[in-house]
Amino acid sequence: MRGNIVIAGIGHTAFGKLPGRDTVSLNVEACRKALADAGVPKDAVDAVFVKTPTSSRELMYGQKLAEALGLQPRMGCAFDQGGAANVTGIMLAALAIEAGQCEVALVCYADNPRTGSRAVYARPRGDDAAYGWFSTAAGYAMLHQRYLLDYAPLPEAFGHVAVACRANGAANPNAQLKLPLSMEQYLAAPWVVEPLRRDDCCLVSDGGAAIVVMSARRARELGVRQPVPILGFGQGQTSWEVVQRPELTSTMAATAARTAFAMAGLAPKDVDVAQIYDCFTITVLMTLEDYGFCKPGHAAGFVAEGRIAAGGDLPINTSGGLLSETGMPGLQLVLEGVRQIRGTSTMQKKGAKVALVSNQGGTMHTHATLLLGA
Amino acid sequence: MADHPLPELTPLSEPYWKALDQGHLVFQRCTCGHAWLPPRLQCTACLGDDWRWERASGRGRLVSWVIYHTAYHEAFRSRVPYNVAIVALDEGPRLITNILAPASALARDMPVTLAIKREQGFALARFRPA
Numbered sequence: 001m002r003g004n005i006v007i008a009g010i011g012h013t014a015f016g017k018l019p020g021r022d023t024v025s026l027n028v029e030a031c032r033k034a035l036a037d038a039g040v041p042k043d044a045v046d047a048v049f050v051k052t053p054t055s056s057r058e059l060m061y062g063q064k065l066a067e068a069l070g071l072q073p074r075m076g077c078a079f080d081q082g083g084a085a086n087v088t089g090i091m092l093a094a095l096a097i098e099a100g101q102c103e104v105a106l107v108c109y110a111d112n113p114r115t116g117s118r119a120v121y122a123r124p125r126g127d128d129a130a131y132g133w134f135s136t137a138a139g140y141a142m143l144h145q146r147y148l149l150d151y152a153p154l155p156e157a158f159g160h161v162a163v164a165c166r167a168n169g170a171a172n173p174n175a176q177l178k179l180p181l182s183m184e185q186y187l188a189a190p191w192v193v194e195p196l197r198r199d200d201c202c203l204v205s206d207g208g209a210a211i212v213v214m215s216a217r218r219a220r221e222l223g224v225r226q227p228v229p230i231l232g233f234g235q236g237q238t239s240w241e242v243v244q245r246p247e248l249t250s251t252m253a254a255t256a257a258r259t260a261f262a263m264a265g266l267a268p269k270d271v272d273v274a275q276i277y278d279c280f281t282i283t284v285l286m287t288l289e290d291y292g293f294c295k296p297g298h299a300a301g302f303v304a305e306g307r308i309a310a311g312g313d314l315p316i317n318t319s320g321g322l323l324s325e326t327g328m329p330g331l332q333l334v335l336e337g338v339r340q341i342r343g344t345s346t347m348q349k350k351g352a353k354v355a356l357v358s359n360q361g362g363t364m365h366t367h368a369t370l371l372l373g374a
Numbered sequence: 375m376a377d378h379p380l381p382e383l384t385p386l387s388e389p390y391w392k393a394l395d396q397g398h399l400v401f402q403r404c405t406c407g408h409a410w411l412p413p414r415l416q417c418t419a420c421l422g423d424d425w426r427w428e429r430a431s432g433r434g435r436l437v438s439w440v441i442y443h444t445a446y447h448e449a450f451r452s453r454v455p456y457n458v459a460i461v462a463l464d465e466g467p468r469l470i471t472n473i474l475a476p477a478s479a480l481a482r483d484m485p486v487t488l489a490i491k492r493e494q495g496f497a498l499a500r501f502r503p504a
């Protein structure tokens with residue numbers, strides 16, 4: 001089914017602090033803009049896939065959203081995989097369309113932890129709070145520390161990721177944080193949970209994003225201006241909590257990527273530009289290795305050569321990523337992949353033909369890979 | 375001083391914490407041979423429920439650790455910087471714990487040994503360098 005399904009439109013809200021906005025309204029705004037971008041009337045939509053907001057859980061969230069959208073879709077659901085849910089939503093939509101279960105799907109996500117509650121990110125981790133085990137960041141810090149022990153990279157390896165993303169964000173007028181970062185600043189910043197420095201950690205953001213998915217045939221019928229074909233996708237789930245994980249520096253991301261590359265008939269060397277989930281810098285290094293862009297333990301050298309920076313052979317997170325554009329978990333990376341193929345990014349890779357997007361959730365529990373192409 | 379966050383005892387987890395209180399670290403062992411923590415009702419290897427509590431040797435190795443420089447809970451405010459670590463027991467199960475040693479003394483895969491310590495009278499499974 002390579003190329004049969006397209007992303008027909010993209011939309012997003014402002015990113016940052018959006019007081020007075022509930023997550024449903026942010027989703028509605030993003031969907032309205034995505035439909036306008038596709039040039040498709042709302043009535044054409046017959047499926048809605050939404051990732052549940054991370055900061056608050058609500059029963060029947062998918063139905064609340066469908067109601068607010070004034071839709072009675074043939075298919076729809078709210079589901080949770082953490083940050084991987086966005087690419088997975090696109091995958092579900094594509095499979096459903098291919099199977100004739102629906103024709104035009106909205107895939108969207110919104111959350112408001114910045115003005116609402118960010119308690120989820122500082123949460124006690126079950127009974128282990130007795131040992132002082134708190135927060136989302138600490139789980140990633142465990143992975144980061146084991147990576148340091150196994151491969152002994154310089155701290156600058158992580159800094160290169162932060163510096164590259166922040167430079168891209170500074171060039172993006174929509175980014176929440178338009179402040180470039182120097183390596184000196186990266187190294188001098190205080191610990192969050194050691195070994196995580198301040199700029200290893202993504203932003204906390206209010207905001208929403210949406211995309212419209214349909215078949216290439218339907219896009220032609222509806223006169224969609226800039227459809228971007230989906231070439232491949234795949235998933236993999238590591239499942240084990242960090243403490244139980246037999247392997248800390250590699251995940252099922254490798255399986256997700258292998259599946260996506262096989263479906264697309266492509267290999268890592270064919271990727272022109274990548275949007276790699278960067279909730280913490282360690283995820284970028286591990287993803288580069290698991291995807292086969294470099295060997296295990298070699299990501300430090302890969303990023304030190306400037307290859308992931310704008311102008312490198314594999315620029316990443318060209319709109320700033322979670323570290324700079326918005327901390328919203330994941331869908332903004334898909335939007336930027338679409339812009340790269342359309343040629344409309346604020347940090348455009350010249351002639352980009354293949355864009356890769358990675359999404360992951362939990363503490364690298366879930367992973368999903370998307371390949372987009374011209 | 376704020377109350378220390380303590381585990382919530384359930385019928386499933388109570389034997390674990392009671393054993394610690396009596397000076398023993400225990401884990402679950404299935405008839406298929408698989409061993410695990412934290413407590414769960416079924417074996418993740420064979421999905422069976424024919425398991426029993428087994429006493430651990432108390433020996434293990436340090437898998438990874440983090441250092442908190444800010445407290446996420448009042449009870450830890452006076453303890454920063456403090457470490458939280460993953461220890462793999464010689465018998466296989468892994469757990470979250472603290473290593474009773476300064477950060478400079480921690481090393482990859484270093485052997486550690488059980489050191490039961492109490493918080494407000496509640497026994498926790500901490501470790502010290504072996």
Ligand SMILES: [Zn+2]
Pocket residue numbers: 404405406407408417418419420421422
């Ligand atoms: Zn078993």
